[in-house]
Amino acid sequence: MSAIDLLRKAVEFDNAGRHMEAVKLYEEGAEGLATIAKNETNASTKAHYEVKIREYRERAKALKNSFPKTSLKGELKDKIHIVEDSRGHSYQSLFGKYLNDVVTEILVEEPYLREYFQLTNLVMFCELAVTNCRNLKLINVRTTGEGGEQVDAFRQLKESLKTTRGINLSVEFSKNIHDRQIILSNGYIIKIGRGLNYFKKVEKFSLGMYNFDFRECRETNVDIFFCPENIK
Numbered sequence: 001m002s003a004i005d006l007l008r009k010a011v012e013f014d015n016a017g018r019h020m021e022a023v024k025l026y027e028e029g030a031e032g033l034a035t036i037a038k039n040e041t042n043a044s045t046k047a048h049y050e051v052k053i054r055e056y057r058e059r060a061k062a063l064k065n066s067f068p069k070t071s072l073k074g075e076l077k078d079k080i081h082i083v084e085d086s087r088g089h090s091y092q093s094l095f096g097k098y099l100n101d102v103v104t105e106i107l108v109e110e111p112y113l114r115e116y117f118q119l120t121n122l123v124m125f126c127e128l129a130v131t132n133c134r135n136l137k138l139i140n141v142r143t144t145g146e147g148g149e150q151v152d153a154f155r156q157l158k159e160s161l162k163t164t165r166g167i168n169l170s171v172e173f174s175k176n177i178h179d180r181q182i183i184l185s186n187g188y189i190i191k192i193g194r195g196l197n198y199f200k201k202v203e204k205f206s207l208g209m210y211n212f213d214f215r216e217c218r219e220t221n222v223d224i225f226f227c228p229e230n231i232k
Contacts, residue, residue, distance in 0.1 A: 003032025
């Protein structure tokens with residue numbers, strides 16, 4: 001992608017509220033534009049480029065300064081805005097790189113795990129965790145009160161995790177869970193506005209039935225933090 005294309009994309013993401021992604025594009029685009037300016041022989045064009053480079057770098061700096069640096073949630077590492085009806089946001093694409101062999105325990109706080117699609121989303125997350133985290137020993141799930149297919153679903157999932165990979169599943173019910181987050185024992189915390197349930201339904205024989213990168217998504221924000229205190 002050319003420097004101009006990078007900067008156009010940066011402005012697009014900036015206007016859409018995808019600021020962390022915009023910062024990366026502003027920085028890369030400004031660097032590319034600086035190379036172009038260096039080789040430019042026309043003084044007027046060169047001066048124009050230099051003005052734009054300063055503007056883009058200042059915007060990137062301003063956006064960086066607007067991000068929370070540290071908090072009880074740790075250092076913000078990534079911020080992703082999922083646009084309504086967009087695709088390409090499966091769990092693997094979104095945060096799979098943070099699920100690695102260092103992870104031995106996972107805490108999933110998800111208030112709504114009652115309906116069939118909510119429970120199958122949890123199973124899909126567990127499949128990804130088992131695949132990516134080869135040293136995983138324990139998955140803790142905290143959710144609200146029992147209902148629907150919960151009891152049988154959790155029983156089956158618990159047995160499957162134990163017999164297939166020797167992984168324990170612990171489920172805790174609470175009336176006081178409101179936040180949606182995934183806490184990994186390697187220090188990363190994944191906060192998704194809609195939790196695990198941001199995918200839209202598809203027809204039974206449509207793309208996206210099994211590969212969720214093809215599914216349209218509901219608009220939501222994803223914040224990924226690194227908190228060294230959580231490392232186990």
